[in-house]
Amino acid sequence: xxxxxxxxxxxxxxxxxxxxxxxxxxxxxxxxxxxxxxxxxxxxxxxxxxxxxxxxxxxxxxxxxxxxxxxxxxxxxxxxxxxxxxxxxxxxxxxxxxxxxxxxxxxxxxxxxxxx
Amino acid sequence: xxxxxxxxxxxxxxxxxxxxxxxxxxxxxxxxxxxxxxxxxxxxxxxxxxxxxxxxxxxxxxxxxxxxxxxxxxxxxxxxxxxxxxxxxxxxxxxxxxxxxxxxxxxxxxxxxx
Numbered sequence: 236x237x238x239x240x241x242x243x244x245x246x247x248x249x250x251x252x253x254x255x256x257x258x259x260x261x262x263x264x265x266x267x268x269x270x271x272x273x274x275x276x277x278x279x280x281x282x283x284x285x286x287x288x289x290x291x292x293x294x295x296x297x298x299x300x301x302x303x304x305x306x307x308x309x310x311x312x313x314x315x316x317x318x319x320x321x322x323x324x325x326x327x328x329x330x331x332x333x334x335x336x337x338x339x340x341x342x343x344x345x346x347x348x349x350x351x
Numbered sequence: 352x353x354x355x356x357x358x359x360x361x362x363x364x365x366x367x368x369x370x371x372x373x374x375x376x377x378x379x380x381x382x383x384x385x386x387x388x389x390x391x392x393x394x395x396x397x398x399x400x401x402x403x404x405x406x407x408x409x410x411x412x413x414x415x416x417x418x419x420x421x422x423x424x425x426x427x428x429x430x431x432x433x434x435x436x437x438x439x440x441x442x443x444x445x446x447x448x449x450x451x452x453x454x455x456x457x458x459x460x461x462x463x464x465x
Contacts, residue, residue, distance in 0.1 A: 338445035
């Protein structure tokens with residue numbers, strides 16, 4: 236079954252600890268994204284990557300880092316510099332055959348991070 | 352910066368009522384437009400999309416949306432809602448120029464009572 240797998244589904248961490256959220260896709264999509272979802276705020280873009288070894292900051296990249304070493308994987312690290320890390324994190328992917336991005340995204344089920 | 356505004360935060364309807372959710376965006380150039388839906392406990396999924404052509408687009412489950420370029424709007428409609436339409440609905444826009452990603456509105460929660 237093709238899709239996007241995010242892990243873990245739920246994560247608890249102490250303040251000041253870095254945490255890495257995993258996102259893997261087997262859709263053969265070129266582009267991958269990380270969004271943060273907070274109640275009443277919609278989805279806000281953290282980072283996105285259109286090709287391996289390249290990524291761009293979104294609107295709220297501060298306190299986060301990503302890597303894109305493989306096409307299938309786009310892990311997100313929430314660092315201790317992120318002031319309000321408790322949130323629901325969504326990973327997505329899309330076909331990016333050429334430019335521009337179409338915007339048709341396929342989403343994972345999300346990871347809920349709670350910082351205590 | 353581009354932005355997307357959804358007019359209603361929470362809409363409550365009875366079954367069989369008609370639905371219209373408002374969405375406006377701020378961007379002067381060409382855009383692709385989307386509505387995504389998140390049913391309780393499920394992942395976000397595409398409801399419908401507009402790239403070009405007929406401004407009235409039809410999506411899954413009887414939903415449709417109309418793109419009015421002069422009003423920068425892309426409102427979602429359904430003539431008769433069902434209890435199963437209870438979900439959160441997100442309008443999203445992507446400018447077709449290079450170097451941008453999808454921008455979402457804040458979402459509208461629809462609660463349908465049976």
